[in-house]
Amino acid sequence: MRYLALIYGDEQLWNSDPDRREVIAAVDEFNRRLTESGELVTANGLLGPPVNVRRTDGPPVVSDGPYLEVKEHVGSYFVIDVESYERALEIAREYPGVTRSTGALELWRLMH
Template sequence: MKYLMLIYGNEQVWNSVDAERFRELVADVDAFNAALRESGELVDSRGLLPRPRSVRVVDEVPVVTDGPYLEAKEHVGSYFVVDVDSEERAEEIARSYPALRYSRGLGGGLEVWPLMEPHGIEPGGGDL
């Protein structure tokens, strides 16, 4: 089953990491991704560029605005997708994500989302 891991950032966290520790973080994340790639579990991994867009319906017309549309202290900064045998393995991978060690309780984190299978069929279940 595939899982989307949304990685949340916080300006306070990233601004508080000195240059050397930031290089360590990047190296740790690169090694993490390499290990998952080698195991065959990493499907995709990307950082997100600033300037997201939000599309909302206003008076029955889709309107594009700068996003994100919610005021938040944290934002999605990157994501990765894994293909694993179990939810437990997905959670194990999420708990081992290196950047979690750098937040020092200041925020940030990671969400684990199971991805729908093709044609809208849930694993082990019926149509959605």
């Protein structure tokens, strides 16, 4: 089963985090371990700002998004391919961006 993990964070908090370099190193090690086990499919950071394309009453409109007041945003993601939901949760609980920083992770099962 494949899962998408969306990594959320507050850019202002992240930029002021004195342990940021250690967290980045821990994420690199996390990614290395999952690559070696064959469970990591891909991992990438996202560059913003994102745009929102939405259709309401007419043709699709492009905007900066409906979340202008929200401080947290998706900053990166990874995709894993694991044997069970329990293993996916185990990996999510070990992610250094959650365990060693102020981020959050959202886990989605992917359709094949």
